[in-house]
Amino acid sequence: MAWHPTPTQWFVLHRLVLLLVCLPMMRLVLLAYRDALGANPIEALTRATGWWSLVFLLITLLVTPLRRVLQWPWLLRMRRTLGLSAFFYALAHFITFIWFDHWFDWVAMFSDVIKRPFITMGFSAFVVLLPLALTSNNYMTRKLGAQRWQRLHRLAYLAPAIAVIHYWWLVKADVREPLYFAIVLALLLVWRVWSVVQKR
Amino acid sequence: MLIKPPADIDPSEITPRNVYEARRTFLRQAAALGLAGTMLPHATAQTASAAPVTEQGKLAALPGKSSTLSTTDKLTPHKDVVTYNNYYEFGTDKHQPAQYAHRLRTRPWSVMIEGEVKNKGPMNIEDLLKLAPMEERIYRMRCVEGWSMVIPWVGYSLAELMKRVEPTSKAKYVAFTTAMQPDTMIGLRIPALEWPYVEGLRMDEAMHPLTLLTFGLYGEVLPNQNGAPVRLVVPWKYGFKSIKSIDKIVLMETQPKTSWNVAAAHEYGFYSNVNPTVSHPRWSQATERRIGEDGFLAPKRKTLPFNGYAEQVAGLYKGMDLKKFY
Numbered sequence: 001m002a003w004h005p006t007p008t009q010w011f012v013l014h015r016l017v018l019l020l021v022c023l024p025m026m027r028l029v030l031l032a033y034r035d036a037l038g039a040n041p042i043e044a045l046t047r048a049t050g051w052w053s054l055v056f057l058l059i060t061l062l063v064t065p066l067r068r069v070l071q072w073p074w075l076l077r078m079r080r081t082l083g084l085s086a087f088f089y090a091l092a093h094f095i096t097f098i099w100f101d102h103w104f105d106w107v108a109m110f111s112d113v114i115k116r117p118f119i120t121m122g123f124s125a126f127v128v129l130l131p132l133a134l135t136s137n138n139y140m141t142r143k144l145g146a147q148r149w150q151r152l153h154r155l156a157y158l159a160p161a162i163a164v165i166h167y168w169w170l171v172k173a174d175v176r177e178p179l180y181f182a183i184v185l186a187l188l189l190v191w192r193v194w195s196v197v198q199k200r
Numbered sequence: 201m202l203i204k205p206p207a208d209i210d211p212s213e214i215t216p217r218n219v220y221e222a223r224r225t226f227l228r229q230a231a232a233l234g235l236a237g238t239m240l241p242h243a244t245a246q247t248a249s250a251a252p253v254t255e256q257g258k259l260a261a262l263p264g265k266s267s268t269l270s271t272t273d274k275l276t277p278h279k280d281v282v283t284y285n286n287y288y289e290f291g292t293d294k295h296q297p298a299q300y301a302h303r304l305r306t307r308p309w310s311v312m313i314e315g316e317v318k319n320k321g322p323m324n325i326e327d328l329l330k331l332a333p334m335e336e337r338i339y340r341m342r343c344v345e346g347w348s349m350v351i352p353w354v355g356y357s358l359a360e361l362m363k364r365v366e367p368t369s370k371a372k373y374v375a376f377t378t379a380m381q382p383d384t385m386i387g388l389r390i391p392a393l394e395w396p397y398v399e400g401l402r403m404d405e406a407m408h409p410l411t412l413l414t415f416g417l418y419g420e421v422l423p424n425q426n427g428a429p430v431r432l433v434v435p436w437k438y439g440f441k442s443i444k445s446i447d448k449i450v451l452m453e454t455q456p457k458t459s460w461n462v463a464a465a466h467e468y469g470f471y472s473n474v475n476p477t478v479s480h481p482r483w484s485q486a487t488e489r490r491i492g493e494d495g496f497l498a499p500k501r502k503t504l505p506f507n508g509y510a511e512q513v514a515g516l517y518k519g520m521d522l523k524k525f526y
Contacts, residue, residue: 038295039284040347042495103499108484118482169482172345173392173463174292 056086354416
C-alpha cells in the first residue's frame with residue numbers, strides 16, 4: 001500500500017491533477033462560447049463555479065485522511081494544488097456575482113452582503129479563503145513558520161462549513177444537494193476529531 | 201428473439217386518440233374562425249409526445265386572436281420558454297421538466313369543479329377548449345427567483361369559466377390543484393413541497409380579465425413541461441401562482457392553503473404580487489434578469505410594481521398594506 005511515486009511519476013501525476021481541476025472550467029468556457037449554457041447562462045455559470053469550489057474544498061480536506069489511511073505521505077504535496085483550485089473556482093464564483101449579477105453596482109452589492117444572510121455567508125467564505133490562498137506558496141509558508149501556517153490553515157475547515165450554509169440558505173425547497181455536502185463535511189470533521197483523540 | 205408478423209399498418213401511422221381528438225378540436229376552432237382552408241397543413245401536427253418536446257412545430261397548432269392586453273416587449277425565444285421551467289413534480293432542476301414531463305398523460309383529462317358553485321362536476325378538456333374563443337396574450341412572466349420572460353400564451357380569461365360554473369354568493373376564493381400522477385411525476389418522490397401543488401386567488405383576482413386560463417403558447421398546445429393541458433397565468437404575480445396542469449378547481453369561502461405559503465409562509469405570501477419594494481427575505485426583488493437578454497452584455501433590469509400591470513390591477517388592492525399582504 002505504501003507506494004511512493006518516482007520524480008517522473010510525480011511530475012506526470014501532478015500535471016494530470018492540474019488538468020483535471022481545470023476541466024470543469026474549460027467545459028464552462030466552451031459551453032459559454034457555444035451559447036450552450038441554457039436559458040439562464042449566468043445562473044448556470046454561478047451555480048457551476050460555486051459547486052466546483054465546494055467540491056474542491058472537500059477534496060482538499062480529504063487529502064490528510066487519505067494520506068494516513070493509504071500511507072501515502074507524498075499526497076500532501078498535492079494539497080496545495082487542490083486547495084488553490086478550490087479558491088480559483090470561488091474567485092470565478094465571486095466574479096460572476098460582481099460582474100453579471102450586480103454589474104459592478106458596489107452599493108447594491110454591499111447592501112446584499114449586509115442584508116442577505118446567504119450572500120453574507122458566501123462572502124464570508126470567500127474572505128476566509130483569501131488568506132489561505134495568499135499563503136499557499138513556499139515564500140509565505142517559510143515566512144509564517146510551520147506552526148503559525150498550520151494554525152492559519154485550520155480555516156480550511158471553516159470555509160466549506162460556511163459555504164455549505166451559504167448553499168443551504170440559497171435553495172428554495174429541495175435541500176438534498178447542500179445536505180449531501182454537509183454530510184461529507186461532517187464525516188471529514190468527525191475523522192479529524194477522532195484522529196486527534198486517538199493520538200492522545 | 202421476438203419475431204412479429206408483418207403489420208398491415210405501420211404502428212407509427214395509427215393516430216393516437218388524443219391526437220385526432222385535438223386535431224378535431226382544432227379543426228372545429230379553425231372552422232369557426234373561417235381559417236380551416238388556410239391552416240390545414242398545421243392540422244397534421246402531433247400532440248402526443250413519446251419524447252421530450254423542445255422545438256416548435258411538434259405540437260398541435262392552437263391559434264388565438266391577438267389581444268389588446270398583450271405587451272409589446274420582445275418575446276423570449278421558444279427554446280428558452282420550453283427548457284427552463286420550474287415544475288417540481290418533474291424535478292427541482294430547471295432543465296428537468298423538459299426532460300421528464302413528456303411522460304405526463306394529458307388525455308383523457310378533466311377538471312373537477314367543486315365547492316361553492318351551482319355547476320359542480322368534472323369538465324372535459326375538450327369542452328374547456330371550446331368554452332370560449334382562444335386569444336393570444338403576450339404577457340411578462342416574473343419568477344420569484346429574479347428572472348423573467350415574455351411569453352405568447354393562448355387561452356381565454358378565467359372569468360369565462362367562472363361565469364359558466366356560477367359561483368354562489370359564498371364563494372370568496374378559488375383554489376386550484378395540479379394533477380398527481382405518481383408514475384409519471386418523478387418529483388413527487390421528493391418531499392420538496394406538500395403534494396399535490398395547490399394555488400389560489402381571491403375571487404376578484406380570478407375574475408380579472410388579465411387572469412388567463414391557458415391552453416397553449418407560441419401558437420401551439422402547451423408543451424407538458426409548461427403545464428399541459430391547462431394552466432393558469434396570472435401575469436402580475438410571481439410565477440409560482442400560475443399553477444400548471446390543473447385537475448381541480450374549488451370555490452371556497454375561506455382563503456385556501458397554497459403550497460409555497462405552507463412551505464415557507466414568511467417568504468411566499470398568499471398574494472405574491474410582483475413588488476420591487478418588498479424583498480424576498482433572502483434576496484432582493486428590485487431587479488430581474490430577462491432571459492435571453494440581460495446578463496453578459498447588459499445589466500439586469502428594474503422590476504416594475506405588479507410586473508408592469510399596475511394600471512390594470514392596482515385597484516384590486518386599494519387600502520391594503522402590500523408590505524403586510526405580500
